[in-house]
Amino acid sequence: MWQRLAWYACGALVLSLLPVLKYSELWSSLARPQKLSLLLVVAAFGAACLLSLLVDRVASWRSAGLTLIRSFAVLSLFLIAAAALSISLPRYLLIPLVMAIAVVVPLAVSPIGLQRLPVVAGAVVAIGLAAYSLNHVHASAGAEQVTRDAYFTTAFYPLKATIREGWIPEPATRGGGMSLLGDRVLLATGDGHLYVIDAPAERGGFKVTELPTLVPLNREEFAKAFGGSARQPKRSRDWHEEGAPKVQTWRFRVADVVTAVDGDNVRIFASHHYWNAQNECVAVRVSELTVPLRNLEQSISSGQWSTLYETTPCVPLKGPNRKRGKNPFKGEEVGGEMLLLEANKLLLTLGDQGFSGIESSQAFSQDTATDYGKTLLIDLVTHERTIFTLGHRNPQGIAQGRDGKLWLTEHGPQGGDELNLLQEHANFGWPNVTYGTEYGATAWPLSAAQNSHADYRQPTTAWVPSIGASDLAVLGDKMFPIWAGNLLVGSLSSRSLYRLAVAEDRVVVQEPIALNKRVREILQLTDGRLLIWSDDAALTTLEPSAGQDGATLFATQCLGCHAVVDGQSHRIGPDLLGVVGRRIGQVQGFDEYSPAMRAQSGAWDAAKLDKFLQQPQAGVPGTSMAFPGIADAEHRQAIIQYLRNPPDAEQRDH
Numbered sequence: 001m002w003q004r005l006a007w008y009a010c011g012a013l014v015l016s017l018l019p020v021l022k023y024s025e026l027w028s029s030l031a032r033p034q035k036l037s038l039l040l041v042v043a044a045f046g047a048a049c050l051l052s053l054l055v056d057r058v059a060s061w062r063s064a065g066l067t068l069i070r071s072f073a074v075l076s077l078f079l080i081a082a083a084a085l086s087i088s089l090p091r092y093l094l095i096p097l098v099m100a101i102a103v104v105v106p107l108a109v110s111p112i113g114l115q116r117l118p119v120v121a122g123a124v125v126a127i128g129l130a131a132y133s134l135n136h137v138h139a140s141a142g143a144e145q146v147t148r149d150a151y152f153t154t155a156f157y158p159l160k161a162t163i164r165e166g167w168i169p170e171p172a173t174r175g176g177g178m179s180l181l182g183d184r185v186l187l188a189t190g191d192g193h194l195y196v197i198d199a200p201a202e203r204g205g206f207k208v209t210e211l212p213t214l215v216p217l218n219r220e221e222f223a224k225a226f227g228g229s230a231r232q233p234k235r236s237r238d239w240h241e242e243g244a245p246k247v248q249t250w251r252f253r254v255a256d257v258v259t260a261v262d263g264d265n266v267r268i269f270a271s272h273h274y275w276n277a278q279n280e281c282v283a284v285r286v287s288e289l290t291v292p293l294r295n296l297e298q299s300i301s302s303g304q305w306s307t308l309y310e311t312t313p314c315v316p317l318k319g320p321n322r323k324r325g326k327n328p329f330k331g332e333e334v335g336g337e338m339l340l341l342e343a344n345k346l347l348l349t350l351g352d353q354g355f356s357g358i359e360s361s362q363a364f365s366q367d368t369a370t371d372y373g374k375t376l377l378i379d380l381v382t383h384e385r386t387i388f389t390l391g392h393r394n395p396q397g398i399a400q401g402r403d404g405k406l407w408l409t410e411h412g413p414q415g416g417d418e419l420n421l422l423q424e425h426a427n428f429g430w431p432n433v434t435y436g437t438e439y440g441a442t443a444w445p446l447s448a449a450q451n452s453h454a455d456y457r458q459p460t461t462a463w464v465p466s467i468g469a470s471d472l473a474v475l476g477d478k479m480f481p482i483w484a485g486n487l488l489v490g491s492l493s494s495r496s497l498y499r500l501a502v503a504e505d506r507v508v509v510q511e512p513i514a515l516n517k518r519v520r521e522i523l524q525l526t527d528g529r530l531l532i533w534s535d536d537a538a539l540t541t542l543e544p545s546a547g548q549d550g551a552t553l554f555a556t557q558c559l560g561c562h563a564v565v566d567g568q569s570h571r572i573g574p575d576l577l578g579v580v581g582r583r584i585g586q587v588q589g590f591d592e593y594s595p596a597m598r599a600q601s602g603a604w605d606a607a608k609l610d611k612f613l614q615q616p617q618a619g620v621p622g623t624s625m626a627f628p629g630i631a632d633a634e635h636r637q638a639i640i641q642y643l644r645n646p647p648d649a650e651q652r653d654h
Helices: 001-024 032-055 060-083 090-106 111-140 219-225 296-300 550-557 606-614 633-644 649-653
Strands: 146-153 158-165 174-181 184-189 191-200 207-214 254-262 265-276 281-294 306-310 334-340 345-350 372-377 385-390 394-400 406-411 419-420 461-463 469-474 487-491 497-503 505-513 519-524 529-535 539-544
Touching: 001 090, 032 060, 032 090, 060 090, 146 550, 158 550, 174 207, 174 265, 174 529, 184 254, 191 296, 207 296, 219 265, 265 334, 281 296, 281 334, 306 461, 334 394, 345 394, 345 406, 394 487, 394 606, 406 469, 419 469, 461 505, 469 519, 487 519, 550 633, 606 633
Parallel strands: 174 254, 254 334, 394 469
Antiparallel strands: 146 158, 158 539, 174 184, 184 191, 191 207, 254 265, 265 281, 281 306, 334 345, 345 372, 372 385, 394 406, 406 419, 419 461, 469 487, 487 497, 497 505, 519 529, 529 539
């Protein structure tokens, strides 16, 4: 009897650990629907085990067969109960349950199962406990701090990216914002933690300090109200799979943070969701904290947050005025980007929260009685708000150029992400017009004229398919003078930056820079470098490469006469792809070698290239190459190494 009990206990343990292993959370922190599914699974397995203990007292193959039939009868009753109670059993629980009832329970009363049970049971327990322990340690332990470099080729600047991963603990949800704080940076994560970042040009001086305060968003209270989780799932497919919580509570977030230094004090503004428990609705707030700038790390702990502004109406998640469909809470459509203007004005963007008139009875963006789907101008003295522009879906970035022009990026539906030039009182048309379409369809159902913004303010440009346009920055002339005045747009879905050159208020150049990161925030530091905050909690600084790598040196020293493309794209000089190991003075399609070069014998190797690059006339007397040479030996070696291993065609094209 004890052997069978041990066997069943092991099976129940493994089943109970499955949600923990899947969602990387303790059992007590799981969402209510996940808990109900798990309880039903364990109960079904337990009932089958209990029936076996009461009926099958003698181990035999006949008993095993009867146990199998009875166990599936018990399972069918629990599945009927699940359907009646609207409890969804996801596949990651249902499949192991069927296997446990089909194999574990009958095998336990078979002669083989009883004989080998101690060994098998011990292995099951060890595997289950090891998996749980490893997962719990992985979820709770801080990530190792890693700093690595990457290089990108762009128009006019070879870029060096210094990528820091693990310097910020992984937030419970995406989002957040960055703002300059003198020569430092203030970072707010999506879950409300605040950090001060020192990012000097010297590599060793980078420092992250967590501040002893949190943005006052009540995330845990909101998650608890709907039996959900305050932490986003590890894998994005879990957000939409069968059995996932209907209210995606982990999308409750901080959207942005901005700072204003006023004498010896600093005013910190944070935009974020707020759960109104009394009225059971969600609003967007701008909270404010004023503290002495000196010794910020110590002084901020005694500061008190206050509410500068709160949206109206408060959005219900239940009842006839809710957003319908699978998920009534579109937390990712919060907007929430902020920009401080002169004369004590704060410009705030607000998404439509999913209320477009398709899944809702209201279309917020065109309703001037609501704050959503707008940009609002908030007076920091009187706290009064006025509508600046309307007709927006989900504004993600806002920035002002030196000429005073205001630029805004926003998400469209399936396609139709936009870059907009804001003008007061302008109506950008959402949800009546868009260059995108409904998800899974080929048209936008509310548009009278598809593929048109007729009667509304046109976007400066639109992206079809969508790039997941995120934050926006207008580049100054420090560090990137050739790019001064260009717009830099972040992308979530294509995991890139986009450099936009604008002339006469239209985009004339779009250059993607493939960072391979979901870019959430972009900030230009006081020295001109760019700081990127991405959804993997990485901090990336971008700057022009110092010129010591082979690609940069080749571009500045040799690219005027030579290409490295395919060995045949010749310029004044021959294409140098494959030059290392190639016969000197011979390449297909190039017939302009000097007699001195043609007279050379043998093939180019590292030594001959080094001698030629140092002083061409000494390497090949009589050559027609009018180039003084490269005196620095390390630079020559970097170029030779680049010629040995140039980027392949795909890398060059992207």
